[in-house]
Amino acid sequence: MTNTTNQLDDSVTTIIEPSKKHSRKKFLINAGRFSLLSVVAVTACKKSSSNGGLDLGSGDVGILNYAYALEQLEAAFYIKVMASPYSSMPAAEASYLTDIRDHEIAHREFFKAALGSNAISALEVNFSTIDFTSRTSVLATAKAFEDLGVTAYNGAGQLLQDAGYLTLAGKIVSVEARHAALIRDLITPGSFADNTAVDANALDMARTPPQVLAIAGAYITTQIDASHLPS
Amino acid sequence: MNFQNILSEIEKVDPEIYERTSERRDTFKNFGSIGKRVALAALPFALGSIFQKAYGQTTTGVIGVLNFALQLEYLESNFYIKGVATPGLIPAGAGLTALTVIRDHENAHVNFLRTAITAAGGVPYTYTAAQFDFTAKGTFPDVFTNYSTFLAVAQAFEDTGVRAYKGQAPNLQGAANRSFLTAALQIHSVEGRHASHIRMMRQALGAPVKPWITGVVSGIDSRTNGNYIGEDTTVQGGVTITTLSGVNANISVSAATEAFDEPLTKDQVVALVTPFFA
Known part of the structure; x- marks a missing residue:
């Protein structure tokens, strides 16, 4: 455990220090040396352009900021859910939703602390399409967010270079999966992993950051620039 | 593509x-x-x-990881196959339906991993029902006669499966292995969904558990202590989660431990599951 911690501390320093130019160079070297997927990534980088929004950054920092953005969204949602619970919210549901709120805050605050000065600022969210007085609306949104979070971490794992960060992302995604299963069961008992969540091989879905942000963007007012993320 | x-x-x-x-x-x-x-x-x-x-990269390491995962999926698959087929063990209705779904998922994982290993040029392991002892050499003697014990073992398998995949993820890193890593993560989160549901099934029978893991609480007994060792950590990547701000106070110890599932090493997992192999 000590070794892991040291390694992580080191990698935080490493990642925070180097200039973007350096990261870019290293990235291109790796892309040239290794696989097909990196080649595709180079192509993607050439094509993508900044949109003038809040820049998530590049490399592992970019992916961590991407996760931080999603956790900000989830935490903000559950904070609002529990600040004004839908009418007659059963005690058990209140307890679960409070737990989930606190988990998402823990995730959010963890990323903020781990990213330090590289952390993006607080996002402005837009929940105008959600009826917080309605159990149906709240749980449907929770289900969408949790399932989306699972697919986001599943898709982002391969974009991380640092083993410690991959493990941390893994520690979080299985908790998001636990949330997703519970919320689904609250909506329809037994739907914890039905065929709207998993495919014929019983695999959860994986989504790329652009795919996730296209969906999450409906709830985020702040313009996000994901163009420097690895792909 | x-x-x-x-x-x-x-x-x-x-x-x-x-x-x-x-x-x-x-x-x-x-x-x-x-x-x-x-x-x-x-x-x-x-x-x-x-x-x-x-590019001169070997698949040996990857195939080893996938075969390790395959062993665990065989373990789970055979466990649910036998449980679902045992008359009088699982009450008809929601419980039987859910456990049948999970059985089918684990079986699909077996088939998927076998295909992946073969495609990567490896030879997948094969296990038959006779190679398992779900009493774990007598540790769970009533696993197929007592529904509560069956669900307790199911919970331990699912939570441990989550930990096992998590521990192996870094061994699948690298540009050439991206598809394997992603597939492993896609199975990993499904095991998390299973764990969540099994825990709720146990809670309905009175077990003091939630869908997530609070500290090292298993709601079982000392027989599964090893499966939960280390789940009570509150430090992640050098950050002490309980020093961070929550809603009205710092994040609680419970929330800090629940919010992060912990990995197990291959050696730890092997030690935990070995008794279940005949």
């Missing part, structure tokens, strides 16, 4: 791609025939395997 476009993209970066692959050149030309041989789902793995060979 347009394979020819990908190849021409690679040629731009690495003009020697075909030389690197020498004997593999035919493989590229005959990629269509690979497509016929391997299941569609395994195509990314076949591709990954070709490029691993082209």
